[in-house]
Amino acid sequence: MPVDPQAYRPAAPLLDLGSDFWDPVAAADFPETILRYRNDRAAAEIGLDALSDAEWIRHLGRFDPLPGTLPQPLALRYHGHQFRSYNPDIGDGRGFTFAQMRDARGRLMDLGTKGSGQTPWSRFGDGRLTLKGGVREILATEMLEALGVPTSRTLSLIETGEALERGDEPSPTRGAVMVRLSHGHVRIGTFQRLAYHRDEANMRRLVDYVLRELYGEEPGEEPGLRLLDLVLDRTARLAASYMAAGFVHGVLNSDNINVTGESFDYGPWRFAPSWDVTFTAAYFDHAGLYAFGRQPEAIYWDAMQLAASLRLVADGDPLVAMLETFGRRFQERIAHAMLWRLGLTSRGAEADRALVQSLERALRATEVELHRLFHDAFAQRLPDDYGEPWAEFRALAAAHAPRKERGAYWQGEPCGMLIDEVEAIWAPIAQADDWSRLHAKVAEARALGEALA
Template structure:
């Protein structure tokens, strides 16, 4: 079923400057633990016509579709630049056009080693796979723009990890997302001093993921790129607001974990806040609370600012600064709207909205009532 889809070589057509062709690992067992039938109609498939073996053949045994592409990227990790990154345990399985006309990626995690694996084994624990499924599905149903898991397959290997009891079971997931192009994809090209490749990738991103931007002739390209950056700022501000309203702490907001489409993805040590606490930090190794719950909007804005460095090779920084200056306005407008909806209001006078939001946050912080329980109980009262 999946092998007969019409895969598009959209990213592949850009050439080998952006990726390496890789092969999938061969696993001793294939046990389908999760299949996301909700996603199948989006790509024109009927869940009733798709059996478990279809998932296993395509996304466990990786038969039929070639090539698989491991993307290169760099990133600022906890503020330090790391040029030794890339798809180290996954690859782009393929790209398909949804029934909505948008391009979607099938991307793996836990599918084996690649040239970017370094000393790692290229595997994913079953616990890690289950956590990604839970995070993505929870966020989707909370209204967050997120990647989702198409499948989770246990693969029959024993893995050793320092942060969970070992040996532990192995798995591979296939992620369904709008793109796997990251801020760090551009940072890598800047590191190699390749403005030509940055421009080529920008044109691709705008064509595939920013349909509202009207194509312009070559002498107007900078204007088009500035429009892209301004829209990216708006998308990322909206995403930050969605995380905050959902009470979600991503935990690892490095630039290599920021999607160029403004979509949430890549869930490791995430957590949902138990009570409203801006200092709540999900990752045990985040000693200085850099990626705490309350820091997320600021970190998103900082990552957008860091992106100006590679994009500055083709876009004047002054034009990007104008877009970035709107981040706070975009964020607060979205956050206020989302929180008012959680409180049961569609619209109030702006002054009343701001005061109600301030009082709500103050109440949640002072009482330390369960964040999610509070809104769940409130919703029941409306019912």
């Protein structure tokens, strides 16, 4: 197999974590494997970009083991709160981890799947993924990466030749298997499962694994407290980046929160058209639990479940005190994220906070399209027709120096990803197997990311 010996650095520390954390499984035997999308930019970071299409399909569609890493796929065990109701009967139900490796920065990366077949945790599900679901995940991850959100990346999408029945989209619909590249797949729910079983030995083992393998730290005297400190910082950044991106994940259950603070698993996601804090992505979120404006609260609530789980191996009072720092961390992160999105440099905490508060007031008072507003603000040409609520923001923003020169990109039209466009990208794929709009949108999102970077 042609791999770059400098970039391909296989690993398998998940095996050392032990068999109490996973179940060996086999991938489904798909009728077909038609390569629809390969992310060579991400693949280059782990030395897999030189694979031929046939080799790509063999390893990322048929799941022949990659050399030097996991010998077979592993379905991970976890619990979690789902819309605030505890569920001890979940785990990887239509996915698995089949490889681990180090990227150029030395980070441990997992290759995980979605739609790869049934596992012991599938319950009544078929373990499959719709092709449309895979296309939506490509669009979500590419746009979020461009907007500075820490996110998994869609590495591969392969159509499987299966016809799937689904209740929430026209059926039968085409099946697919997706591979994501993630900085770990350890969830808050992974810790909850061990707390549920009062498994102190494995809880200590998991804390050490996350500190050592995902944060690059040797465990010290209070590893549980240190882990919470790190996770709070990363999740505060995640919450802030969602808000600055105008993104609604849709299902921020504790089993969907990665302890590295990396966003992943995109089901009913949406980008908010305007700054509507009540905007929801999931049609089944009737109470608005995971609405746009409630996402920081939801992520904090999930972090509380991590702290509660860590009481098995750490004192409660310091954990509670650490939890209380989340609000401060989030405020710092939201200021940083908003300034980055606006293309402005910091003038200090107080001035930055005043600018962000002014921005939010103006956004609440108007119905400006978010992606257009941020495009115009970065280009330093907010239209006059944005109205009086923007006067204060204009004055405060003018006092901040731009963080980079505005290139030709900012003279063009803004790049958004509202639901109507997602449907318009899917329609020609469904009707005529025309993937040109998808590839054009990926290129457009990447151009945005380069202009913002």
